[in-house]
Amino acid sequence: MMARMAFDVHPQLLRALRAVLETGSFTAASERLGFTQSALSKQIGALESAAGTQLFRRGPRGVEPTAAAQRLASRAVTVLDQLDAAARELADHAQPLGGRVALGGYPTTAMDLVPRTIARVRARHPSVEVVFLESSTPVQIRRLRAGRLDLALLARGEGLPDWDLTGIETEPLPSGPLCVAMSERHRLAHLRRVPVAELADEEWVAGRGARGEPQFGAWPTLSHPRITAELGEWSTRLGFVAAGLGITTIPSLAAGVLPGGVVALPVADPAWRGRSMVLAHVGTLTAATAAVRSELVEIARAVADREA
Numbered sequence: 001m002m003a004r005m006a007f008d009v010h011p012q013l014l015r016a017l018r019a020v021l022e023t024g025s026f027t028a029a030s031e032r033l034g035f036t037q038s039a040l041s042k043q044i045g046a047l048e049s050a051a052g053t054q055l056f057r058r059g060p061r062g063v064e065p066t067a068a069a070q071r072l073a074s075r076a077v078t079v080l081d082q083l084d085a086a087a088r089e090l091a092d093h094a095q096p097l098g099g100r101v102a103l104g105g106y107p108t109t110a111m112d113l114v115p116r117t118i119a120r121v122r123a124r125h126p127s128v129e130v131v132f133l134e135s136s137t138p139v140q141i142r143r144l145r146a147g148r149l150d151l152a153l154l155a156r157g158e159g160l161p162d163w164d165l166t167g168i169e170t171e172p173l174p175s176g177p178l179c180v181a182m183s184e185r186h187r188l189a190h191l192r193r194v195p196v197a198e199l200a201d202e203e204w205v206a207g208r209g210a211r212g213e214p215q216f217g218a219w220p221t222l223s224h225p226r227i228t229a230e231l232g233e234w235s236t237r238l239g240f241v242a243a244g245l246g247i248t249t250i251p252s253l254a255a256g257v258l259p260g261g262v263v264a265l266p267v268a269d270p271a272w273r274g275r276s277m278v279l280a281h282v283g284t285l286t287a288a289t290a291a292v293r294s295e296l297v298e299i300a301r302a303v304a305d306r307e308a
């Protein structure tokens with residue numbers, strides 16, 4: 001059996017290939033990379049020798065990539081991206097990110113998403129200090145505009161005001177569905193998804209918080225829910241739920257940190273349009289703030305996937 005040919009080339013040859021494919025000519029590619037056209041041609045020639053096949057056809061209309069060039073380029077992109085990522089990580093190691101990042105969020109973001117994010121940032125970027133300020137959405141918007149927050153987690157959607165976000169940049173974050181939390185002994189606890197009709201006669205433990213916070217209690221589309229308790233703190237609400245004194249709504253963001261004896265289930269309700277979470281900021285992000293944003297996005301996606 002014939003041994004496979006070793007394909008060991010300098011990364012610059014792959015960059016030359018990518019530049020020619022992206023610009024469509026040797027002249028434009030050489031200008032982009034800062035080489036003479038002759039030097040670039042030699043790099044492509046060396047890559048063709050290593051590959052053992054022709055990568056470009058020269059003609060009166062310029063150069064046309066062969067199928068081999070296209071296939072090699074698809075691999076080259078991955079290789080070059082990994083090398084660039086390694087260079088960034090080495091640079092961060094030599095000159096670690098540093099600075100203070102003020103992050104705001106509403107209460108349920110503080111149950112799982114925010115602490116996991118802060119822990120991840122501390123592990124990966126020890127010189128970045130994240131300060132968390134829990135507050136309602138309107139307070140966060142004021143703090144963003146005043147420069148007191150660098151990033152803010154805001155709630156939007158059905159049942160919430162249409163906030164004025166003029167001058168504030170936002171991006172959606174995965175947040176998962178709204179769920180119902182109940183005792184594991186509850187008659188519905190064995191279901192994978194609860195039909196909304198089953199909730200009509202349930203007793204509810206309702207939330208009570210500041211204006212602008214998403215309120216969690218009875219299922220939003222029920223017309224006349226039976227409220228047995230109205231409590232401000234999540235720990236108290238979930239204590240009532242664990243004791244079987246009622247059920248409550250809870251976002252997927254918090255479903256992973258429920259106390260023992262409590263389960264969270266999604267609800268099948270076509271009338272519920274849902275709520276969403278956005279990450280907001282004003283102006284250009286610093287390197288430290290961008291690092292915190294990256295960790296928030298990654299962990300929010302993991303939480304949403306877990307509860308999907």
